[in-house]
Amino acid sequence: MRGGSGFVGRELTRLLRDRGHEVTVISRQPGPGKITWGELESRGLPPCEGAVNLAGENLMNPLRWWNESYKKDLFSSRIDTTKTLAQAIAASPSPPHSWVLVTGVACYKPSLEAEYTEDSSWTPFDLLSRLVKEWEAAACLPESVAKTTKQVVIRPGAVLGRDGGAMKQMLLPFWLGLGGTLGSGRQPFPWIHVADLAGIIAHALEPPTDTSPPAVPQVFNGVAPALNTNYEFTKELGRVLRRPTIFPVPGFVMNALMGSERAVVLTQGQKVKPKRTLESGFQYKYPDLTSALREIVGS
Numbered sequence: 001m002r003g004g005s006g007f008v009g010r011e012l013t014r015l016l017r018d019r020g021h022e023v024t025v026i027s028r029q030p031g032p033g034k035i036t037w038g039e040l041e042s043r044g045l046p047p048c049e050g051a052v053n054l055a056g057e058n059l060m061n062p063l064r065w066w067n068e069s070y071k072k073d074l075f076s077s078r079i080d081t082t083k084t085l086a087q088a089i090a091a092s093p094s095p096p097h098s099w100v101l102v103t104g105v106a107c108y109k110p111s112l113e114a115e116y117t118e119d120s121s122w123t124p125f126d127l128l129s130r131l132v133k134e135w136e137a138a139a140c141l142p143e144s145v146a147k148t149t150k151q152v153v154i155r156p157g158a159v160l161g162r163d164g165g166a167m168k169q170m171l172l173p174f175w176l177g178l179g180g181t182l183g184s185g186r187q188p189f190p191w192i193h194v195a196d197l198a199g200i201i202a203h204a205l206e207p208p209t210d211t212s213p214p215a216v217p218q219v220f221n222g223v224a225p226a227l228n229t230n231y232e233f234t235k236e237l238g239r240v241l242r243r244p245t246i247f248p249v250p251g252f253v254m255n256a257l258m259g260s261e262r263a264v265v266l267t268q269g270q271k272v273k274p275k276r277t278l279e280s281g282f283q284y285k286y287p288d289l290t291s292a293l294r295e296i297v298g299s
């Protein structure tokens, strides 16, 4: 698993080990239970049942200014790692039965009205949607390997959990009573609890049921079935924390602080439905905001 040392990767590693699987993390740093990219390239993919790519420079890194070098890192840390892993799978004498890439919902154009499912067609319209296009294209396996290796793409919304992602940065201001809506607050806020995202990835890693999996990756939206706005999220987090949420942050402030191409993920949003995820029989632990936020803040 590449990116296994990160926020989602740690949760997935815990889940898979609890289920009795052995997990090897592919990382930039060597360490126990890990192999490095260099080792992957020189020695090839170790025999495994499934491979996952979760690597990527953090889009919300507060320590990085929005500039060309950061944008380049966002692209290369995702696309190059995905290509390397896909090539290692293709070159393996015994390729894994499942290959899972985790991307994002930024491919769907923000809208207050449109509802998107995995079947919705889309074409890139901004920087982040271009990133998703190139990232997903980098994962495609040659036809000969795709006959035996199931390819899956999971597109998560904002991943909510105590130990990372957006919540880690939001909890302190909300605790201090400084939380508020972002932009108009009317924008949809697609989200998922980290435990459910790990569950969907584990579900996708299961061996294919068809003898010949589809030649193109199957897409699953990694979002909770509840459709919420940023206003609803803000009010529910304030309620669960018992704190006021009276300090809205205007869109232009977000754009100035974060860069408008990045702020778009918070100031605008998409109504994303997990149609295929539900049809696949996946059962959410945290299908609504109240249960997810209660688990996260421990109330």
Ligand code: NDP
Binding pocket: 003, 004, 005, 006, 007, 008, 009, 026, 027, 028, 029, 054, 055, 056, 057, 058, 059, 073, 076, 077, 078, 081, 102, 103, 104, 105, 156, 157, 158, 159, 160, 164, 165, 166
């Ligand atoms: P993290 O920010 O926790 O990072 C995941 C891992 O990526 C890190 O542990 C690191 O592994 C590796 N990494 C970081 N920077 C680089 C780099 N410059 N080059 C190569 N590898 C790098 O990510 P999350 O766990 O939060 O997210 C996992 C994936 O899901 C990411 O691709 C992300 O874009 C996507 N996603 C996440 C969302 C969220 O809200 N968290 C929402 C939607 C999508 P190491 O140091 O071991 O090399």
